[in-house]
Amino acid sequence: MAVAQSEKTVQTSSSKPKLPxxxxxxxxxxxxxxxxxxxxxxxxxxxxxxxxxxxxxxxxxxxxxxxxxxFEHYTNLFERRPFARYIFNSFFVAAISTLVALATGAPAAYALARLKIPGQRLIILLTIIVTLFPYILLFLGLFEVVRALGLGNNYLALIIPYAGRNLPLTILVLRSFFQQLPKELEDSAKVDGYNTVQTLMRIVLPMTVPALVTTGILAFIFAWNEFIFALTFISRDAMKTIPVGTAEIGGTAIFEIPYGPIAAATVAGTIPLVLLVLFFQRRIVQGLTAGAVKG
Structure with a gap:
C-alpha cells in the first residue's frame, strides 16, 4: 500500500507542467x-x-x-527661476492649440469622411504631404508672418503655429474613425430632422470621444515639447515655455554644466504629461484599439 502511494506521488510530481x-x-x-x-x-x-x-x-x-x-535642485529650480510660470505657459499654449486643432479638424475630417466634396482625393493627398513635411522648414515663413503681424512675445505666436501643425494629423486620424462609424446612425438622425452640424455635434462626436482624446494627447505632447518656435517667437522670460526655460539653465561658472538642475527641470516638465496620460489612459486605449476588431 505504501509502495503504491509512493509511486502515485512520483507520477503526480513528474506530471506537473514545466515552464516552456x-x-x-x-x-x-x-x-x-x-x-x-x-x-x-x-x-x-x-x-x-x-x-x-x-x-x-x-x-x-x-x-x-x-x-x-x-532636494536642492528642485528648490533652486522654483526659487531662483520662474519655473512654475514656465509650466503654466506650456500648459496654456498646449491646451489652447490642441482645442483649436480639434475644433477645426473634427468638422473638416467629418466632411472628408462623409460629404461628397469636389477634389476630395486631392485634398486628402495634400493633407498627407503637409503631415510629412518637416515643420522646421516653415520656420522662416512663420517668423516673417509673426513679425509682420506684431505677434512677438504673444501667446498667439505659439498657439497658431502649433494648431496649424497639428491640424493635418488631426484631420487624418479623425477621418479614419468617422469612416468606421455605421452610416445608419446618421441616416436615422436625418430622419429625425437633424442637419449635418447637429448630426456631427450630437451623434458623431459623442461616439468618437476616445479618438478625440487620443488625437488631442498627441497634439498636446507636440505643443508641450516644441522648442524652436518657442525659442524664437518668445523672448520675455515670463512667457517662456518649459523646453526653453530648461535649455537656458546655467551654472555658477562659465564652463559648468548644471546637470542636477537640468535633470530636475526635465523631471518636473515630464510629470504633467505622465499624469495626463494616466488620467486618460482608458480613453487612449479605446482610441488606439477602436476598429481593430470587427464583428
Whole structure:
C-alpha cells in the first residue's frame, strides 16, 4: 500500500507542467526591453536628486547613499527661476492649440469622411504631404508672418503655429474613425430632422470621444515639447515655455554644466504629461484599439 502511494506521488510530481523555454526567453526579453526603455528616465530621476559631488564623481554613482541625496535642485529650480510660470505657459499654449486643432479638424475630417466634396482625393493627398513635411522648414515663413503681424512675445505666436501643425494629423486620424462609424446612425438622425452640424455635434462626436482624446494627447505632447518656435517667437522670460526655460539653465561658472538642475527641470516638465496620460489612459486605449476588431 505504501509502495503504491509512493509511486502515485512520483507520477503526480513528474506530471506537473514545466515552464516552456520559449516563455522564459519571452519573459527575459520583455524585462530587457523594459529596462532599456526606462533606464534613461530612471537615470535622469536619480540625477535630479543627487548632490553635485555624486553627479560628477568617477566612477559613476548608480545607487547613491542617503547622504548623497538632496532636494536642492528642485528648490533652486522654483526659487531662483520662474519655473512654475514656465509650466503654466506650456500648459496654456498646449491646451489652447490642441482645442483649436480639434475644433477645426473634427468638422473638416467629418466632411472628408462623409460629404461628397469636389477634389476630395486631392485634398486628402495634400493633407498627407503637409503631415510629412518637416515643420522646421516653415520656420522662416512663420517668423516673417509673426513679425509682420506684431505677434512677438504673444501667446498667439505659439498657439497658431502649433494648431496649424497639428491640424493635418488631426484631420487624418479623425477621418479614419468617422469612416468606421455605421452610416445608419446618421441616416436615422436625418430622419429625425437633424442637419449635418447637429448630426456631427450630437451623434458623431459623442461616439468618437476616445479618438478625440487620443488625437488631442498627441497634439498636446507636440505643443508641450516644441522648442524652436518657442525659442524664437518668445523672448520675455515670463512667457517662456518649459523646453526653453530648461535649455537656458546655467551654472555658477562659465564652463559648468548644471546637470542636477537640468535633470530636475526635465523631471518636473515630464510629470504633467505622465499624469495626463494616466488620467486618460482608458480613453487612449479605446482610441488606439477602436476598429481593430470587427464583428
Amino acid at each position: 523555454k520559449r516563455n522564459i526567453a519571452l519573459g527575459i526579453g520583455i524585462i530587457f526591453v523594459v529596462i532599456f526603455c526606462l533606464a534613461p528616465a530612471m537615470w535622469q530621476l536619480l540625477t535630479s536628486f543627487k548632490v553635485n559631488e555624486a553627479i560628477t564623481s568617477i566612477p559613476n554613482v548608480y545607487l547613491p547613499s542617503p547622504d548623497q541625496l538632496t
